[in-house]
Amino acid sequence: xxNTLNQPQSSxxxxxxxxxxxxxxxxxxxxxxxxxxPKSGDISFVDxxxxxxxxxxxxxxxxxxxERRGQAGIDxxxxxxxxxxxxxxxxxxxxxxxxxxSRTDVILTAGIDDLQRGKLEYSGIDKEALVVAEHxxxxxxxxxxxxxxxxxxxxxITFIDDKAFDLSEEFGLLSDILQTKIILENIYLKPENPxxxxxxxxxxxxxxKELVLS
Numbered sequence: 001x002x003n004t005l006n007q008p009q010s011s012x013x014x015x016x017x018x019x020x021x022x023x024x025x026x027x028x029x030x031x032x033x034x035x036x037x038p039k040s041g042d043i044s045f046v047d048x049x050x051x052x053x054x055x056x057x058x059x060x061x062x063x064x065x066x067e068r069r070g071q072a073g074i075d076x077x078x079x080x081x082x083x084x085x086x087x088x089x090x091x092x093x094x095x096x097x098x099x100x101x102s103r104t105d106v107i108l109t110a111g112i113d114d115l116q117r118g119k120l121e122y123s124g125i126d127k128e129a130l131v132v133a134e135h136x137x138x139x140x141x142x143x144x145x146x147x148x149x150x151x152x153x154x155x156x157i158t159f160i161d162d163k164a165f166d167l168s169e170e171f172g173l174l175s176d177i178l179q180t181k182i183i184l185e186n187i188y189l190k191p192e193n194p195x196x197x198x199x200x201x202x203x204x205x206x207x208x209k210e211l212v213l214s
Contacts, residue, residue, distance in 0.1 A: 016177050019170070020140040030147040031177070039155045039180060045130075045142055047161035048109040048116065051187050052097050053123055054194030058090050074112065083115060093124035097189065099197050100160060101125065106145065108159075110135045135163060139170035146178065153178050160185040160200075168203055168210075176208025 013031060017024035046052060058065045068076050077086045107129040109116045116131045130141050138159070146153060157180065159171060164184040175182040184203040190196045204211040 013177065016173060019173055020143055027143070027147060030151075034147065034152050035179065037152045039153045041150075041152075041154050042156040042158070043146075043150065043154045044103055044105045044158040044160060045108040045138070045145075046100060046104040046106070046159075047163075048107055048119060049111070050162040050189065051160060052100055052104070052107070052125070053091070053095055053119065054097070054189050056189075056191060056194045057095065061090075074115075077115065083118065087115075087118045087122045091119050091122035095195060096123050096125065097195055097197065100187065101127075103158075103160070106130060108132070108138055108141055108161075110138065135166065136170075139167055139174050142171075143174060143177070153180050156181045156183060158183045158185060160187055162187050162189075165201070165203060172205045172208060172210060175205035179207050181206050 014024050014028055017027050017031070021027065049055060055065070064076055065073065077083055081089075104127055107120065107125070107127050109129065110132050113131045117129060120127070120129055130145065132138060132141050138161070142157065142159065146157075157175075157178075159167075159182065161167075161184075164186040168184060171182050171184055182205045184205075186201040186203075188198045188200070190198040202213060204213065
């Protein structure tokens with residue numbers, strides 16, 4: 001622990017970190033260190049599926065994708081269609097939502113690692129990417145990235161995802177832990193033209209408190 005932070009502060013941080021990981025001891029030293037540095041820069045973490053790339057064309061072309069979700073959908077890709085054929089048939093640069101790609105620093109997507117990275121490759125997206133197993137692990141991935149890769153706290157963290165608001169509680173807590181601003185953007189693509197954004201709903205957390213938007 002750093003001597004510049006007293007024990008109650010460290011204990012409070014530890015308690016909050018427990019919401020994200022049982023191994024808070026591996027985070028607390030790094031966190032205490034960067035909390036004493038000036039905040040600088042902004043960073044955006046952006047989802048892939050239904051955010052940077054819509055699956056609507058897949059659903060229209062092959063109804064099996066609508067009927068089979070979860071493990072059944074994975075089996076369809078790997079055991080029946082074949083991963084490479086699936087990627088070649090359904091992913092290409094023309095399907096990317098360029099408005100959102102232009103705002104992307106780091107892609108943060110959930111799923112099977114090689115499949116998600118294959119989608120990025122076939123879509124022609126050359127961005128740093130983090131792949132987690134489940135959607136609920138994304139706030140922890142953001143925390144880890146800030147601590148281990150940036151090593152200072154951004155003034156603003158933006159999280160763009162078609163299910164961003166599902167993680168409101170976690171990102172509100174993360175805003176409190178990092179004492180910074182986190183913007184959640186819940187994105188909706190146009191059903192009739194899914195390479196374009198229909199609208200975006202926002203939530204903003206400032207040091208753990210949700211701001212009231214007009």
